[in-house]
Amino acid sequence: MQSLFTSSHQAAHHGVLAAAASGLSQFITHQGGDIDRVFGMSGIDPELLGNPTMSLSLVNYCRVMEVAAKHSGVDNFGLYYGKQFKPQSLGLIGYIGICSATLEEALRNVVHAFPYHQHDTLIKLVDKGDSWQLHYQVRHGAILQRRQDAELTLCMFLNLIRHALGSHWAPREIHFEHPRPAAWHEHCKVFDAPIWFDQPTNCMVIPKSDGLRSMPDSDPMLLTVTQDAIRQLNGQVSTQPLIDQIRVQVQLAIGQGEPDLEQIAEQVAMTPWSLQRRLRQEGVSFTGLVDKVRGEMAMSFLQQPHISVTDMALLLGYSEVSAFSRAFKRWFGTSPRQWRQSQTEKRFADTPIIL
Secondary structure, eight states, X not given: XXXXXXXXXXXXXXXXXGGGGTTHHHHHXXXXXXXXXXXXXXXXXXXXXXXXXXXXXXXXXXXXXXXXHHHHTOTTHHHHHHHTOOGGGGTHHHHHHHTSSBHHHHHHHHHHHHHHHBSSEEEEEEEOSSEEEEEEEEXXXXXXXXXXXXXXXXXXXXXXXXXXXXXXXXXXXXEOSSOOOTTTHHHHHHHOXXXXXXXXXXXXXXXXGGGGSBOTTOOHHHHHHHHHHHHHHHSSOOOOOHHHHHHHHHXXXXXXXXXXXXXXXXXXXXXXXXXXXXXXXXTOOHHHHHHHHHHHHHHHHHTOTTSOHHHHHHHTXXXXXXXXXXXXXXXXXXXXXXXXXHHHHHHHHHSOOOO
């Protein structure tokens, strides 16, 4: 257990603890990926993965899951990686759950400690009468592609609950914020529950009665030690730069239509005038920022072959595909279908011919 805890000279972390990537090298290799290529493209130092209390950049952490999925050819990479992820492998946050007295206490303790484990992330447990809703969402302005992380993390929560309730336990529902992937039936098999996509957040619905079950490895003393240790790793929870906070709120609002200046300002605890002034200092207007974020989201969606151009238009808040196509041509000088076709032809041209 000593390797789980921080030493006095360790610096406070500002991303995600490396325990969240336990066994990643071996799993990438097992799925047919090249770890040197995947880590190199993601900016991950493999030396950090050997110490569960070292800090990884959250941007790089989310990127490595997406890159691994692409270069291993396993579209459900995060789902499968999470499926085999034992709670003990999560390090401090895993033991905080395992050592709690009951499942409900485990969920509350994990939610309370999670901001120390991973920064720039929404996590909350919502009382819905006869059930709990466990919500999770990465909220970092530089992270647009986060599907693999979402599926991985909900699988981690699933395995913590199954640690108490057995391998056949199933949630009432699972929600994901990303569009439905091609092999979505695999998600139904893993969670054994109805799966909803294109939702406001990633969420697991848990019957309240299940929360009364005792955790089989409850240990009050070890719980206190791990809670103290994870707080010591942080010193204080990092504050995301304001411009990134604004970008996050714009991203969340875009799927609902046209982002509203007043609402975005309220979300980041500013007046509309102050928000506009801050954006001017960054060299951009509110309208310009919305347009820029839309373009980035469009490119992210376009690189996911299972998302149709029609669906992209809806996800980006356009009522008509033609309006989306005009905007895309303004951003990138071509139509979305032409861009996707050119990428398909490029991949075909780059494929070696074996004689």
